[in-house]
Amino acid sequence: MVQNEKVGLTCNSYGGKMDEIDPKESAFPHRKGNFYKIKHSINWDDPNNEADxxxxxxxxxxxxxxxxxxxxxxxxxxLNYTDINIGxxxxxxxxEGKVYGESYFAENxxxxxxxxxxxDPNNFFRNEQSIPPRSTKTA
Known part of the structure; x- marks a missing residue:
């Protein structure tokens, strides 16, 4: 972290009450057995390509x-911490959506x-990792 001056990590601890909530009770399944969530962040004001x-x-x-x-x-x-590396x-x-969707929602x-x-049957609300409509080919 010292060598990479602007990178930040935020760790939100899990466990406790979160372990008691069944993963199927909400869209967010990452509860029991997870110790924490890590958010990586970086911000800079320099607009030049070298800074990027x-x-x-x-x-x-x-x-x-x-x-x-x-x-x-x-x-x-x-989901609120998107990771394009997972698809x-x-x-x-x-x-296509199942590839990243199961990482976010697991069995949900x-x-x-x-x-x-x-x-949203017409898939109006979408982004690069949104929930897709079901196609005729279901898994």
Whole structure:
């Protein structure tokens, strides 16, 4: 952290009451067995390209170092802390969305897709990692 001057880490501890809430009781499944959530952040005001390269390189170095301390197989993520490295949508197909969607929602992904069909059947509300509508090919 000292070598990478602008990178910040925020660790939110889990456990306690969170362990008692069944993962299916809300869209957020990352409860029991998770010790904390890590948020990586970096901010800078210098608009030149060299600064962009310098600071994004620092952020990648810290992220790479911290990887040894996080869940694996599959890697998990929290939707409000997007991680494009786990996948993103180009067509918003179910198959494409399942790749990153299961990292965010785990066993709740299909339930979230079912809600999407009712609330937003035309997929108007979307971003690079939004819940996709269900295609004709279901898993």
């Amino acid at each position: 390269i310098k600071y994004t390189t620092q952020a990648k170095a810290v992220h790479e170092f911290m990887t040894q301390f996080v869940s694996k197989n599959p890697m998990r993520a929290y 993103s949508a180009k067509t918003w197909s179910y198959e 992904f299909d339930r979230m897709v079912d809600v999407k069909i009712v609330v």
